[in-house]
Every structure is written in C-alpha cells, then in structure tokens.
Amino acid sequence: MARFAMVIDTKKCVGCMDCVVACKTENNVPEGYNRDWITQEAFGNFPNIQLEIRSERCNHCENSPCVSSCPTGASHYHDIGGVVLVNHDECIGCKACVASCPYDARFIHPDGYADKCTFCIHRVEKGDKPACVSVCPTNCMYFGDLEDPNSDVSKLLKSRKWHTLHPEAGTNPHVFYLT
Amino acid sequence: MHELTTTRNNYQIDPVLTVWGWEIPVYLFLGGMVAGMMIISGYFLFKGRQKEPTCSCFYVPWVSLILLSLGMFSLFLDLSHKVYVWRLYTTFKIASPMSWGAWILILVYPVIIANIFIRLPKFVTDKFPGLEKYSKMLTDRPRLIQNIGVANMILGALLGMYTGVLLSSLGARPLWNTSILWLLFLVSGLSGAAAFVHMVAKNIYERELLAKADNGFLTFEIFVIGLMFIGLATSTEVHQEAAQMLLSGSFAPVFWVFVVGIGIIIPLIIQLFAVNHKIQHTPVAPIMVIAGGLILRFVIVNAGQVSHYLNAHF
Ligand code: SF4
Ligand code: SF4
Numbered sequence: 001m002a003r004f005a006m007v008i009d010t011k012k013c014v015g016c017m018d019c020v021v022a023c024k025t026e027n028n029v030p031e032g033y034n035r036d037w038i039t040q041e042a043f044g045n046f047p048n049i050q051l052e053i054r055s056e057r058c059n060h061c062e063n064s065p066c067v068s069s070c071p072t073g074a075s076h077y078h079d080i081g082g083v084v085l086v087n088h089d090e091c092i093g094c095k096a097c098v099a100s101c102p103y104d105a106r107f108i109h110p111d112g113y114a115d116k117c118t119f120c121i122h123r124v125e126k127g128d129k130p131a132c133v134s135v136c137p138t139n140c141m142y143f144g145d146l147e148d149p150n151s152d153v154s155k156l157l158k159s160r161k162w163h164t165l166h167p168e169a170g171t172n173p174h175v176f177y178l179t
Numbered sequence: 180m181h182e183l184t185t186t187r188n189n190y191q192i193d194p195v196l197t198v199w200g201w202e203i204p205v206y207l208f209l210g211g212m213v214a215g216m217m218i219i220s221g222y223f224l225f226k227g228r229q230k231e232p233t234c235s236c237f238y239v240p241w242v243s244l245i246l247l248s249l250g251m252f253s254l255f256l257d258l259s260h261k262v263y264v265w266r267l268y269t270t271f272k273i274a275s276p277m278s279w280g281a282w283i284l285i286l287v288y289p290v291i292i293a294n295i296f297i298r299l300p301k302f303v304t305d306k307f308p309g310l311e312k313y314s315k316m317l318t319d320r321p322r323l324i325q326n327i328g329v330a331n332m333i334l335g336a337l338l339g340m341y342t343g344v345l346l347s348s349l350g351a352r353p354l355w356n357t358s359i360l361w362l363l364f365l366v367s368g369l370s371g372a373a374a375f376v377h378m379v380a381k382n383i384y385e386r387e388l389l390a391k392a393d394n395g396f397l398t399f400e401i402f403v404i405g406l407m408f409i410g411l412a413t414s415t416e417v418h419q420e421a422a423q424m425l426l427s428g429s430f431a432p433v434f435w436v437f438v439v440g441i442g443i444i445i446p447l448i449i450q451l452f453a454v455n456h457k458i459q460h461t462p463v464a465p466i467m468v469i470a471g472g473l474i475l476r477f478v479i480v481n482a483g484q485v486s487h488y489l490n491a492h493f
Binding site for chain 1: 180182183184185186187188189190191192193196198199257258259260261263264266267269270274275276277278280281349350351352484488
C-alpha cells in the first residue's frame with residue numbers, strides 16, 4: 001500500500017508562488033480561492049531572527065478530522081496513497097469538515113461543495129507529479145511514496161531534519177518541511 | 180518575535196472562519212428548545228398528567244413539531260450543496276455527530292407525533308375522523324402513554340446533547356472543544372423550554388412548577404458556564420485565549436450583558452420574586468430567557484469560529 005507524502009525544503013523555497021499559480025491553473029481553482037499558499041514565519045530575537053518560507057496546502061492527514069466529521073462520507077481516504085479527497089456528488093456543503101480542519105486548508109467552492117488540495121491525484125495516477133511540484137523553479141518540493149524506502153521523500157526524511165505543522169493537533173500530517 | 184504572514188485569503192476562511200452564518204445558531208437554538216419541550220412534555224406524560232384537560236402536554240408537542248421543522252429548514256438553508264441533502268440518509272457515519280444528528284432528528288418526529296396522538300385537537304379529528312381510533316387506543320393504555328413520555332424524555336435529552344456535541348467534536352476550534360458544551364446547550368434548551376411553557380401554560384400548577392424548574396435550570400446554567408471557563412482557563416494556551424474572547428475580549432459585552440445578564444440573572448431574580456408570590460407572573464422573564472438562549476448560540480458559534488487552533492497562520 002502506497003502512502004503518498006510531500007516533502008518541502010524550506011531552505012530552498014523562496015516564496016515565488018509558482019506552485020500557487022500552477023495549482024490554480026491545473027485545477028481550475030476559482031478566483032478568490034487557493035488550494036495552496038505561501039506562509040512566512042519569522043521568529044527569534046534580533047539579531048538572531050530566522051525566516052521560514054513554506055508552501056502550504058492540505059496535509060492529507062492520516063488521522064484527519066475532516067474525514068471523521070463528514071456526515072455523508074464525501075470526505076474520504078482515497079484507495080491509492082491515503083490521499084484525502086472529497087466526492088463532489090456526495091457533499092452536502094454542511095461545512096463540518098471546513099470547521100474541523102486545524103489548518104483551515106478547506107473552503108467551499110462557489111459551486112457549493114467542499115474543496116481543497118487533492119495532491120493532483122489525477123496527474124499522480126498517470127505517473128506525473130503534482131502540478132506544484134513539477135513547476136517549482138528551486139526544486140524545493142518532492143512528492144512520493146513513504147512506504148518505498150528508496151523514494152526521494154523517504155530518503156530526505158531519513159537524512160534531514162524536518163517538522164510538520166502542528167503535530168500536537170494529532171492529525172498526523174503528511175506534508176513535511178525540511179529545516 | 181514570532182510572526183506569521185500568509186498569501187492565503189480564502190472567502191469565509193480568512194482572516195477568521197465565517198462559514199456558518201445565522202442558520203446554524205438558529206438551528207441549534209430551535210433544536211435545544213425542542214429538546215427541552217420534549218423532556219417537559221414527556222415528564223408530564225410520565226406523571227400521568229394527561230388526565231388533566233389543561234395539561235401542556237397536549238399543545239407543547241405541536242410547538243415542538245413546528246420549531247423542529249423550522250430548525251431543520253434552517254439547517255437546510257445553511258447547506259451550500261443542497262441538491263445532495265438526501266446523502267445524509269444514505270449512510271450513517273458513526274464518527275460524525277452531524278450524521279448522528281440527522282438520524283436523531285428523524286427519530287424525534289415519530290415520538291413527538293405519538294405525543295400529539297394522545298389527544299388530537301378538534302380540527303384534526305373533524306378532517307380525519309379515522310384518526311380518532313388511534314387516539315383512543317392510546318388513552319386506553321396508560322402504560323403506553325408513560326412509555327411515550329419516557330421516549331420523549333430520552334430523545335429530547337439526546338437531541339439537546341447533540342446540539343452541543345456537534346460543535347465540541349470539531350476539535351480545531353478551541354472554544355467549542357470543551358467537553359461541557361453539551362451540558363450547557365442541554366440546560367439552556369431546558370431553561371428556554373421551561374420559560375416558554377411557563378409563559379403559555381393554562382394550568383396554574385404547571386406554570387408554578389415550570390417557573391420553579393426554570394429557576395433551577397438558570398442557576399445550574401450559571402454553574403455550567405463557570406465550569407466551562409474553569410475548563411478552558413486550565414487548558415492549553417489556545418483554550419485560554421478562547422476563554423478570554425468571552426471573558427474580556429470582543430465577545431465579552433454581548434456575552435455578559437445579553438447572555439448572562441438579560442438571559443439568566445435578571446429573569447432569575449424576577450422569577451424568584453414571582454414564585455414567592457411577591458410579584459405576578461408576566462411574560463417578561465420568560466422572553467428574556469428565550470432571547471438569552473438564542474444569543475448564547477450566536478455567541479458560541481461565532482466566537483468558536485474566530486477561536487483558532489494554535490494560531491495556525493497568524
Ligand atoms: S489538512 Fe485539514 S483538510 Fe487536509 S486532511 Fe488534514 S484535516 Fe483534512
Ligand atoms: S461539507 Fe461536504 S465534505 Fe465537508 S463534511 Fe459536509 S458533506 Fe462532508
């Protein structure tokens with residue numbers, strides 16, 4: 001069983017937003033909405049200030065509250081890679097999933113259903129990489145199977161220091177940030 | 180320093196969550212009122228008060244039926260993908276309180292209707308004379324009526340609890356993520372329902388009883404609110420921040436003035452005078468209690484959406 005994950009090298013990311021534009025184009029994301037975005041986190045005390053730039057999106061959590069709170073089963077784990085997806089024709093637009101995501105990764109599409117990053121599963125199933133990963137000019141994003149010890153993502157997580165977003169939320173996120 | 184900036188600006192998500200408008204608070208309020216009314220009417224049936232011609236157990240279920248339907252309509256209005264609403268009833272998701280609620284609402288209807296059948300009003304029997312035999316079947320069986328009373332109390336309690344669990348299960352919002360919310364919403368529903376029945380009761384015994392019961396519910400509600408704050412204040416930083424929003428933050432004025440002051444303390448004082456026969460019973464206190472219950476739902480739903488998990492992006 002594959003377990004897809006994304007690894008993003010914050011040491012390489014410059015916040016150029018190419019991933020954001022690529023996602024909007026690839027997935028026809030409507031105006032005023034984003035499935036992925038850039039966050040800059042500055043911390044420390046002057047003069048020791050650090051800046052981390054991250055490309056963020058749905059974390060395709062393993063223990064995702066959006067799936068458990070969904071009353072219809074529209075939000076579900078995909079058979080391939082454990083990707084968290086929404087079946088549009090099962091979604092009633094109750095917004096329980098939107099309110100339950102600690103990362104605010106979801107939104108309600110103007111057509112009424114809950115929407116978010118899909119890890120570009122339509123591309124991945126054809127053997128391509130997600131749109132954001134494929135356009136990144138600094139090659140800071142990696143996508144692959146955590147179950148495969150020889151995949152880029154597995155190797156990077158073994159060799160580099162990393163963190164996830166708010167692990168204390170208990171969601172077991174599958175987007176990892178190299179530091 | 181610790182600063183976060185984001186390029187995300189999704190509609191109804193940023194800068195704070197506003198996906199739930201007036202519909203959900205109204206739905207939760209009406210659900211709570213119906214829950215309280217089912218418990219009150221069920222209790223009267225259990226006590227055999229249907230022998231009393233002016234018993235409120237005859238008309239309260241009609242009000243429940245109307246309010247429940249209005250509440251469900253309000254929930255329906257909130258759905259943004261309405262044509263698929265039937266999907267709620269093609270599955271049961273054990274981990275989703277929203278799914279539980281959808282099914283509880285369906286079970287609540289027959290129980291309220293069974294209560295209604297105990298004595299059908301004239302306009303119904305005039306139109307459908309055939310229904311009278313079912314009504315007689317019930318009146319001949321006091322044990323069955325008692326059981327209908329118990330069913331009303333149980334489902335009423337489940338409905339009342341569910342309105343709180345629905346929010347508290349959404350762990351990403353610290354203000355809702357308190358295990359006492361179900362009790363707050365249940366007792367607030369009970370006090371609103373007691374206030375309503377107290378206001379409209381034709382039977383003097385019931386009016387007195389419900390005014391006294393309402394005083395008990397209101398006192399207990401103050402206690403539950405206190406416990407909620409203790410729970411939040413002794414929890415993590417985000418829970419403390421959530422409590423601050425109500426204690427001294429932007430939601431504090433409406434919470435303390437309308438929910439606690441006008442919705443609980445002032446009517447409690449008025450009703451204490453009324454049950455001690457110092458002043459007459461008037462609709463003033465019950466209206467305050469009911470309005471306070473509605474505003475409570477608005478404050479909790481709105482402030483809960485603002486309360487954020489671990490400052491995830493700010
Ligand atoms: S990030 Fe949010 S939307 Fe994505 S899987 Fe986790 S809880 Fe669900
Ligand atoms: S909005 Fe849709 S996907 Fe989200 S919980 Fe409701 S039905 Fe499920």
